[in-house]
Structure formats: C-alpha cells, structure tokens
Amino acid sequence: MHVVLDDTAMVAAGRGSLIASRLIHRAHAEPGWYLYAPACALVEADRERxxxxxHLAALPAVTVxxxxxxxxxxxxxxxTWAQAHTRYAAAPTPERPxxxxxxxxxxxxxxxxPVRVVDLTP
Incomplete structure (x- = not known):
C-alpha cells in the first residue's frame, strides 16, 4: 500500500490525529506499507504548524x-505547489503502476x- 500525505494530513499527524498515527505506525511495522511526504506539501504543512x-522527516517510516x-x-x-506535488507523487510510476x-x-x-483518497477526518 502506497500512501501520499497531503499537507492537511501532515498537520493532522503533528496534532496527534489517531488515524494519521495509525498510518505512520503501519508503514513502520508492516511490510508492503509505504508512506510519502512530498517536499512542497511538507513546506506548506510546516507553515501551518x-x-x-x-517531525515527519525524522520518522523512519516516512519517505520525503x-x-x-x-x-x-x-x-x-x-x-498550489503542495497540492500539485501531492497529486504528482500519487500518479502511477513504474514502481507503483x-x-x-x-x-x-x-x-x-x-x-x-485523478487520485484515490483516504479520508483522515475522525
């Protein structure tokens, strides 16, 4: 499972969102789970919080x-750079068809x- 965090998900993770924390834990603990933070979205999230x-860059389960x-x-x-970089990161690639x-x-x-979404709203 490949998951790209948008800037709102990153802010939620920083604020202690249980659902975001579960995603991070799963990417850390379970093989086949990958979590990505596009740099432009990371900048926008840091401006917000x-x-x-x-914090996110220090997590071993998150690939910037x-x-x-x-x-x-x-x-x-x-x-917006954050949304565009997130959409680009979620697009199919040879590694993630x-x-x-x-x-x-x-x-x-x-x-x-043209993206699939996981809603992290509690």
Missing part, C-alpha cells in the same frame, strides 16, 4: 519526496482530481 516538517524536474514541470500548471492513495483531512479538495 511549525515543527511539522522536522524531493522535487525533481518532472515534478517541477507538473507544478507549473497548478495554483497503480499509483498511490492520498491521505487527507480535506477530501473535498481532491474532488474531480
């Missing part, structure tokens, strides 16, 4: 995804987007 970036050239080109067509699921506390933001 300072300290979030350092750098912004590469393909990602940068994908961002150019969108209004089915793409990844986006974890969020704001599922409405993803309506009409």
């Amino acid at each position: 300072p300290g979030t970036a350092e 995804l750098d912004l590469d050239l393909s990602g940068a080109l994908a961002l150019a067509a969108d209004n 089915d793409g990844a699921v986006v974890a969020t506390t704001d599922p409405g933001r993803w309506k009409g987007q």
Whole structure:
C-alpha cells in the first residue's frame, strides 16, 4: 500500500490525529506499507504548524519526496505547489503502476482530481 500525505494530513499527524498515527505506525511495522511526504506539501504543512516538517522527516517510516524536474514541470500548471506535488507523487510510476492513495483531512479538495483518497477526518 502506497500512501501520499497531503499537507492537511501532515498537520493532522503533528496534532496527534489517531488515524494519521495509525498510518505512520503501519508503514513502520508492516511490510508492503509505504508512506510519502512530498517536499512542497511538507513546506506548506510546516507553515501551518511549525515543527511539522522536522517531525515527519525524522520518522523512519516516512519517505520525503524531493522535487525533481518532472515534478517541477507538473507544478507549473497548478495554483498550489503542495497540492500539485501531492497529486504528482500519487500518479502511477513504474514502481507503483497503480499509483498511490492520498491521505487527507480535506477530501473535498481532491474532488474531480485523478487520485484515490483516504479520508483522515475522525
């Protein structure tokens, strides 16, 4: 299972969300579970809740995804870097042919987007 945290999910994890904590634990404890934090979303989450970036980056179960050239080109067509980088990270790749699921506390933001969503709202 491949899960990409959007900025709202990262903020929720920093605030002690039980559901976000379970995702992090599962990625740490269970083989086949992978958790990703796109760098642009990580910056936005840290602006919302300072300290979030350092906290998530220190977790061994979370892989921070750098912004590469393909990602940068994908961002150019969108209004928010955080959402664009998250969508790009969730897209299918050779390593993840089915793409990844986006974890969020704001599922409405993803309506009409080509991503699958896990709602972290309690």
